[in-house]
Amino acid sequence: xxxxxxSPQSMFIQEGEDVSMNCTSSSIFNTWLWYKQDPxxxxxxxxxxxxxxxxxxxxxxxxxxxxxxxxSFLNISASIPSDVGIYFCAGxxxxxxxxxGKGTSLLVTP
Amino acid sequence: xxxxxxxxxxxxxxxxxQVTLSCSPISGHRSVSWYQQTPGQGLQFLFEYFSxxxxxxxxxxxxxxxxxxxxxxxxxxxxxxxxxxxxxxLCASSFGTSGSEQYFGPGTRLTVT
Numbered sequence: 001x002x003x004x005x006x007s008p009q010s011m012f013i014q015e016g017e018d019v020s021m022n023c024t025s026s027s028i029f030n031t032w033l034w035y036k037q038d039p040x041x042x043x044x045x046x047x048x049x050x051x052x053x054x055x056x057x058x059x060x061x062x063x064x065x066x067x068x069x070x071x072s073f074l075n076i077s078a079s080i081p082s083d084v085g086i087y088f089c090a091g092x093x094x095x096x097x098x099x100x101g102k103g104t105s106l107l108v109t110p
Numbered sequence: 111x112x113x114x115x116x117x118x119x120x121x122x123x124x125x126x127x128q129v130t131l132s133c134s135p136i137s138g139h140r141s142v143s144w145y146q147q148t149p150g151q152g153l154q155f156l157f158e159y160f161s162x163x164x165x166x167x168x169x170x171x172x173x174x175x176x177x178x179x180x181x182x183x184x185x186x187x188x189x190x191x192x193x194x195x196x197x198x199x200l201c202a203s204s205f206g207t208s209g210s211e212q213y214f215g216p217g218t219r220l221t222v223t
Contacts, residue, residue: 033211042114042200042214043153088153090212097143097166098202098212100153 006089006101014109019076021104023089031092032065032072036085037103043088047074079108112137114203114215122221128189131218135182135203141165142184143212144176147198156199159184160207188220196222 006023013019023032031050035043047058049065049072056063060077072089089101115134123129135142143166144156155168159178176186182203188195198217204210 035214040216040219042202042216045211045213048211095207097155097158097168099155100145102152 004089004091004099004101006104008104009102010105010107012107012109013079015080017079019079019083019106020073021087021089022071022073023091023101024071025091025099026070027091027093028069029091030069030094032063033090033092033098034061034063034072034074035088035090037088038085046087076106079106081108081110084108114201114213116199116201116215116218118218119216120219120221122223123191125191125193125222127191128187129191129220130185130187131199131201131220133184133186133201133203133215135184135201136213139203139205139213140182141204141207141210142178142182143202143204144184144186145200145202146170147200147217148196153200156186158207165207191222193222196220 004025033048034046037043047056047063052069053067054065062075064073086103086105088103090098092098117132141160143158146154157176158166162178173189178184200214200217202212202214204212
């Protein structure tokens with residue numbers, strides 16, 4: 001599968017701060033998805049993006065499908081303790097399987 | 111609408127044995143994908159089934175196999191278990207194949223001793 005580079009690998013922030021993470025690919029994708037995973041559970045879909053340049057929000061979360069179709073960004077505003085978890089990006093080309101980044105581990109201190 | 115369910119949630123097996131994991135997709139979803147998740151390798155794609163046909167396959171040895179039934183439920187089988195097969199096995203379902211949002215189950219934690 002295609003290589004996805006997700007950064008940062010981990011983040012340690014204070015409650016109330018904004019968070020940004022991104023994902024880049026060596027290939028063009030038609031779909032970008034962002035997931036959050038809590039320990040011992042399966043990933044939960046946060047945001048789905050289908051069009052280059054698309055900006056989509058889900059509450060305090062905002063994600064963008066990069067213009068080049070090789071990258072995507074996720075922002076979390078005013079972080080709270082329950083935002084703790086591992087965030088994964090995933091990209092997909094038509095006819096191929098979903099490719100996942102290695103994840104960004106987010107820790108939020110009160 | 112019920113989410114993706116996986117059984118069993120936890121499993122302990124001995125090296126050399128075989129194991130079968132089950133996944134029931136969200137009602138109406140016809141595609142099921144399987145992933146292996148380990149701390150070192152992250153989420154790795156095993157295979158995808160759509161309408162009982164394997165559509166995509168990842169780079170795993172032939173010991174890993176799967177199938178899908180007419181009601182879209184899927185099973186994956188691992189034969190001749192190795193210690194390195196210890197992982198969280200995740201199943202995800204989607205309505206279609208390429209470009210469809212995938213929804214994950216809670217996973218099956220397999221430990222091989």
